[in-house]
Amino acid sequence: MNQIILLKNRPDGKPQLSDFEFTKEEKPQPQDGEVLLKSKYVSVDPYLRGRMRDVASYIDPFELNEPLQSNIIAEVVTSNNSNFNEGDFVNGMLKWKEFQVSDGKGLNKVDGDKASLSAYLGILGLTGLTAHISLDKIADLKKGETLLVSGASGAVGSTVGQIGKIKGCRVVGIAGSDEKLTLMKDKFGFDEGINYKTTKNMNEAVAKACPNGVDVYYDNVGGEILDAAMNNINKNGRVINCGAISLYNETGPQTGPRYEGIFVKKTVLMQGFLVRDHVKEFGPATQQLLEWLNDGKLTYSETIVDGFENIPQAFLDLFEGKNKGKMVVQIY
Amino acid sequence: MNQIILLKNRPDGKPQLSDFEFTKEEKPQPQDGEVLLKSKYVSVDPYLRGRMRDVASYIDPFELNEPLQSNIIAEVVTSNNSNFNEGDFVNGMLKWKEFQVSDGKGLNKVDGDKASLSAYLGILGLTGLTAHISLDKIADLKKGETLLVSGASGAVGSTVGQIGKIKGCRVVGIAGSDEKLTLMKDKFGFDEGINYKTTKNMNEAVAKACPNGVDVYYDNVGGEILDAAMNNINKNGRVINCGAISLYNETGPQTGPRYEGIFVKKTVLMQGFLVRDHVKEFGPATQQLLEWLNDGKLTYSETIVDGFENIPQAFLDLFEGKNKGKMVVQIY
Structure with missing residues (x-):
């Protein structure tokens, strides 16, 4: 049977x-x-x-x-x-x-x-492809920029952070336990970590961990962590909406701060990403991921x-x- | 003196x-x-x-x-x-x-x-340049798409709508009086208009005026009109944040619905625009505007x-x- x-x-x-x-x-x-x-x-x-x-x-x-x-x-x-x-x-x-x-x-x-x-x-499937293709299409990471990642010890987040390091960025990760923070830094090479469960004021924590502001925020969670990123976003900042796990189980309408003013003043770009829209790039992207993996630049x-x-x-x-x-x- | x-x-x-x-x-x-x-x-x-x-x-x-x-x-x-x-x-x-x-x-x-x-x-100054350069850089308007514009009888909005018609789009404008709606349609060639001051349910009004959904929303106002646009946005929709006049005089923090879920599901792109960031394009953009003006394709x-x-x-x-x-x- x-x-x-x-x-x-x-x-x-x-x-x-x-x-x-x-x-x-x-x-x-x-x-x-x-x-x-x-x-x-x-x-x-x-x-x-x-x-x-x-x-x-x-x-x-x-x-x-x-x-x-x-x-x-x-x-x-x-x-x-x-x-x-x-x-x-x-x-x-x-x-x-x-x-x-x-x-x-x-x-x-x-x-x-x-x-x-x-x-x-x-790393060689949809999660690795999501990280690599979305950063490539939307973020256009530049050396020396600050990349903030939520869900940072997760499958997508940990790959995003490592690609950020490959591109020469300062990478700050947000996760929900000190054990995950240690993993991010020791295994994935993140520069800094924020434990959102033990942090009272996320705005201040992001500001402290990102003294030059946030150039790219990679969002896997949505909600109040996105708010903290938006409050610290730099001019010409980019936000990739890859997921919003903090809202997935919510049953009613969710409210939060309005970002219109920040979008205009800081000329922010925010874009949602679904890897299935980019099937044509899976071949070369998988090759790139495999190369980084074999070169020891990526781990998972x-x-x-x-x-x-x-x-x-x-x-x-x-x-x-x-x-x-x-x-x-x-x-x- | x-x-x-x-x-x-x-x-x-x-x-x-x-x-x-x-x-x-x-x-x-x-x-x-x-x-x-x-x-x-x-x-x-x-x-x-x-x-x-x-x-x-x-x-x-x-x-x-x-x-x-x-x-x-x-x-x-x-x-x-x-x-x-x-x-x-x-x-x-x-x-x-x-x-x-x-x-x-x-x-x-x-x-x-x-x-x-x-x-x-x-039309030949910052307002015309704002309309033309932002549409060119962010919206990538395609023939047959639906373009929704707020502040539509204003200086930027009326130019945006006319460029939308030049590009072959269905153009729907939102403004605050029936007189403005008439102006939009008769003078600027908009296909449809919504008077937000006499409309009770903006979500429904946008859905009715945009039966194929909203491909590009050009936002000059922010607030609840942005919400209605987001609730009707199509897959791969683009939102240009050009202004948020509805919030400029507000003194406290503003709240509204969270859009994270829509961003991901619909892979929406939203981007703020400040024309002063694009000074290098002013020359050719002014020429284009002057050409359209002299050809009778643009009026103001x-x-x-x-x-x-x-x-x-x-x-x-x-x-x-x-x-x-x-x-x-x-x-x-």
């Missing part, structure tokens, strides 16, 4: 384990042209929360009582498709099932010799949780900040 | 006549290398409100008990400078004085045969107030929306 995870309820506010349902089906059989895939590494990501709402967005909502989906590294266990051999590993937007069949569309082979398989969900951390049955809990833990770097569930 | 207008008080909230003081001095005498200028057309602009605050900004604050300044078209009445002849007209950032001397720095000659002198304060309206003594009231009237197009004070 084949295990599956369905969306049982659309969460109201913070998702809970009871919003997910485990069920079983007959193990599927691949037809002509199809492959049978066994899930090996499942990516859990904050943006999936958005797909649990029944609203139009950049990606279709999940259906109730249907399997959830995310990026998964799977092994080809049976192949009736000449493009794939048994034993190949592929990366694709796949269902939360132990086994599933695919006609091969949208699957990309990954090479476990060049990097670890889970890296293709993180990941939190690997064991077992298919723990996928929902791993997802919930994202909103508690329990991951360090990319959160991945490994299935044996 | 020479009349002067000084800043007497820094306004608290909305400026008042009592914040200005009229005084007199001896008529100045030009020295070697200097010219004596007589003010002919004085530009009054919302951004001057910002210079009345004692805070660092993109331009120095006005000093208390010193003359205010703005763009002025002046006549050279005496010249001890070989670059200028008596009878020349010049445009410069000059003091609110009937007569003043200048060493010629920062003065640009203007040709009253090519366009009316007051046009050099509007102006509210001309008579008399040096009415400069402060003309400035105050900007915040009541009493001007149609560029507000200029003519001095005989």
Whole structure:
């Protein structure tokens, strides 16, 4: 029998384990042209929360009582498709099932010799691509500028900070524990860190950590941390909106300070970024990331949780900040 | 004797006549290398409100008990400078004085045969340049897109709308009276208008006037009209922050809805614009504007107030929306 995870309820506010349902089906059989895939590494990501709402967005909502989906590294266990051999590993937007069949569309082979398989969900996957392409398209980082990053010990944030160092910037990270701050500085080479959970006045903390102001703010969280960045933004500052995890579980309208005056006075540029809009750049961007990785200029951390049955809990833990770097569930 | 207008008080909230003081001095005498200028057309602009605050900004604050300044078209009445002849007209950032001397720095000659002198304060001056350069740099208007403009019957807004029509866009304007809406449509060729003062639900009004959503929102006002635009923004929408007149007289912090989620989902770009950052483009941009003007593709309206003594009231009237197009004070 084949295990599956369905969306049982659309969460109201913070998702809970009871919003997910485990069920079983007959193990599927691949037809002509199809492959049978066994899930090996499942990516859990904050943006999936958005797909649990029944609203139009950049990606279709999940259906109730249907399997959830995310990026998964799977092994080809049976192949009736000449493009794939048994034993190949592929990366694709796949269902939360132990086994599933695919006609091969949208699957990309990954090479476990060049990097670890889970890296293709993180530093060499959408998170690494997000960091690199968004900085390249929007930030235009210049040597000596100050780059402020929120969610800085996370998968995207830690890559953003390291690219900032490669470009010669002063890099300041914001995260939610002293342990994460240590990780940022010792492992990822950030110059300075701010623990937002123990900081009373974020405006002052950002001003102190960024004595020359903020040239680029890379926002993964939104809310009051964005406010503090805007209050310290420099003339011609750039803000990349990559995520707003602080608001994802909010149910009502959110309010905050108006920024219109700052936009005009400081000629600020703010731009939202979705990596899926930039598929054409994935090839060269992945090559660049792999090169930096092999040169030792980039490193990454990941939190690997064991077992298919723990996928929902791993997802919930994202909103508690329990991951360090990319959160991945490994299935044996 | 020479009349002067000084800043007497820094306004608290909305400026008042009592914040200005009229005084007199001896008529100045030009020295070697200097010219004596007589003010002919004085530009009054919302951004001057910002210079009345004692805070660092993109331009120095006005000093208390010193003359205010703005763009002025002046006549050279005496010249001890070989670059200028008596009878020349010049445009410069000059003091609110009937007569003043200048060493010629920062003065640009203007040709009253090519366009009316007051046009050099509007459609051929900073307002026209603001509209043209900001659209060119930030909006990248495409044929068939929907351009929404606030302050649409004003000097910048009416030029923005006309450039939108030149580029083949559907252009919708927001203004504060039915008379202004008629002006927008009949004189400037806007496709549709919204009177924000008689509209209860701006979100719905924008949705109705922009059935294909808003691709580019040109913001001159900020506040709740910006909110309505953001609620109707399309994927890859662009917002130009050119001004925020609705907030300029506010004394406390302003709050409004948070846009982080919209920025990410719709990959919105928002950018503040100050025309003074783009001086290098003034030459070709002025040529383009003059060409459109002479081809009949651009037109403009102006509210001309008579008399040096009415400069402060003309400035105050900007915040009541009493001007149609560029507000200029003519001095005989």
